[in-house]
Amino acid sequence: MAERPGRGESNGAVASGLADDDPRLGLIYQEAVRGLTHQQSVVENMNTRAGSLIFATAFANSLLGGAALSDGLGLWDWIAVALLFGIGGLIVFMLWPYHQYAFRFDPEELLDQYVDGDRPATMSAMRRALALRIKPDMASNWRIIQRLRVALQIALFFLLLDILAWLFAIAAV
Template sequence: MAEHSSSAGENHSQPAAASDPRLAFVYAEAVRGLLHQQNVVESLNTRAGNLIFATAFVSSLLGGRALLDGLGLWDWLALALLFLIGLLVVIMLWPYYAYTFRFDPEQLLQDFVDKDPSGTMDVMHRALALRIKTDMASNWRIIQRLRMSLQLALFLLLLELLAWLLAITRV
């Protein structure tokens, strides 16, 4: 069997680095988790929009009927609940800029190309997976606030509905 001589352009100074498929898997799972988090945020924003619609519908339908007879205790309570729901919706839809769902390309170049041009994909996957974990923890604090605001607003919507019904029946 004849051996072929290597071409003049090949670089023999670095041995071929064996890539660890486990690191690639961990990195892929970290990215998948971050994408899931981004979908959760989008879902919460959609739910906040639905909450706005539901609140407006309940308030206009029942509130209009209840306020025909003037303002009573239940009317004031329903209006206060409407205000609180509005405040919670503002909290949910406020544009948070502290989310981290992607990497800064300039930072990636500095960290993985400029500082260590001989670094392997394994090193890069490991570092980025750990960075994603930190970003997910930071994002989760904001997501928890949004989730709690949504849950509280939904509960207040039920109370508002009840207050409007009690105002209509003049209990």
């Protein structure tokens, strides 16, 4: 940005400072944003898997449960029903929208901090500060994602046990 004659020296310093753009910081910021985008896709993938788990659970329980319950309730039937409720609880945990993910910044805060202040920040300074802010957000997101992953794994294990319990009930073991 060229400095126009007649401007004050402080405006020239800001104008020349705004031209500062370190491509290395751009790359680092881009990678940090890519990490957040990856996390967001993992969360969406987990939600899709939870939906598939709902379908698989409903299908297996309607198919096997109907056959098993035709001769009354036995121990294996009760175990299968308990596992069904366990799977349902885990699915609710995975899909309930209470998780506090951090995938984006507050635009008003960014404007106040980097643009509208007494001295606007350079692109390099903004990218550096935002890249550093992304790190704790990613760590917080990963803690939530790991809990969801464990819940999904437990629910899948419960589904396997549920199917086995229905099969044992059908076989009258």
